[in-house]
Amino acid sequence: MMSKNIVVPLTVPEKFRDIFCQNYAKATENTGRLLLFAGDQKVEHLNKDFYGNGIDPEDADPRHLFEIASKARIGAFATNLGLIARYAHDYRNVRYVVKLNGKTDLVPSSNAEPLSRCWYSVSQVADFKTQSGLDIVGVGITVYLGSEYESQMLAAAAQAIYDAHQNGLLAIVWMYPRGRAVTDERHPDIIAGAAGVAACLGADFVKLNVPDASDGSKSAELLCQATLAAGTTKIICSGGSRKTTDVYVQDLYHQIHVGGAQGAAIGRNIHQRSLPEALKLCKAVSALIFDGVDAAAAQKLLK
Numbered sequence: 001m002m003s004k005n006i007v008v009p010l011t012v013p014e015k016f017r018d019i020f021c022q023n024y025a026k027a028t029e030n031t032g033r034l035l036l037f038a039g040d041q042k043v044e045h046l047n048k049d050f051y052g053n054g055i056d057p058e059d060a061d062p063r064h065l066f067e068i069a070s071k072a073r074i075g076a077f078a079t080n081l082g083l084i085a086r087y088a089h090d091y092r093n094v095r096y097v098v099k100l101n102g103k104t105d106l107v108p109s110s111n112a113e114p115l116s117r118c119w120y121s122v123s124q125v126a127d128f129k130t131q132s133g134l135d136i137v138g139v140g141i142t143v144y145l146g147s148e149y150e151s152q153m154l155a156a157a158a159q160a161i162y163d164a165h166q167n168g169l170l171a172i173v174w175m176y177p178r179g180r181a182v183t184d185e186r187h188p189d190i191i192a193g194a195a196g197v198a199a200c201l202g203a204d205f206v207k208l209n210v211p212d213a214s215d216g217s218k219s220a221e222l223l224c225q226a227t228l229a230a231g232t233t234k235i236i237c238s239g240g241s242r243k244t245t246d247v248y249v250q251d252l253y254h255q256i257h258v259g260g261a262q263g264a265a266i267g268r269n270i271h272q273r274s275l276p277e278a279l280k281l282c283k284a285v286s287a288l289i290f291d292g293v294d295a296a297a298a299q300k301l302l303k
Helices: 014-028 065-069 082-089 122-132 149-168 186-203 216-230 245-257 275-291 297-300
Strands: 034-038 076-080 095-099 135-145 170-175 205-208 234-238 263-266
Touching: 014 034, 014 095, 014 122, 014 170, 034 065, 034 234, 065 082, 065 275, 076 082, 076 135, 082 095, 122 135, 122 149, 135 149, 135 186, 135 205, 149 170, 149 186, 149 205, 170 186, 170 216, 170 245, 170 297, 186 205, 186 216, 216 245, 216 275, 245 263, 245 275, 245 297, 263 275
Parallel strands: 034 076, 034 263, 076 095, 095 135, 135 170, 170 205, 205 234, 234 263
Antiparallel strands: none
16 A cells, blocks of 8 residues: 555554554655664674764763754664663654664674574564653664574564554664675675565565675665665665765765665764764755755755
């Protein structure tokens, strides 16, 4: 079923379709495109993403994430339920996506195949949404495609997506090819395959790394294969490691207008900056994603 820019999966019960559409419309500002502020790296990358050379000192405090999320123009803020429970009472204006699973990077894939188990169930998230009164619009889950444990993670993701839709919530998959069997995590064929798996799971959005290439525009061209493979599941591109703001905005423009991406999931490129600089970047990126401005106009907003 299509309503404006919203594809309502048949796994959403009739009584929850309006709620699903409301959550989708809020998160995408009625555009069908998503700017997801990703704040789950305190687990994924531990503290090296939050403290050190080139990182604003404010980022050492978890509250910095919530300050940005509450003041920036974003679609939703994705983070762990524990952080939401401890900080969101002061940030009730934020739209949240609860990340269901996570693991650290202390054990590299060369030592052990990656496996990320769920910490919470969707029903627990739904209960938390009711008791807290927070604006929780969706859930997110990571799958390491190519790991010897992929079948377990795929089963968990399929169940989480189904349960999310049964409760009128958006379902977002972080789909990362990773493990000893994966020789090139960013090969266009592998990225497109990951996009296709997300579609088979029924995800509304899939967060993917952009295929490797010599420059941003070429990477965006290679992304077209994944966009086709994803079908009505929409691709949002991982922000990756920190870049200069001008370069990031230019790359994202190509990812959307050349590669067919429908938004971005940005973490380090936002939260490693001071609050004013983070808000400025979000203003430029949201203009690209939600308002459809070109790269030059977005870059002017950075000034």
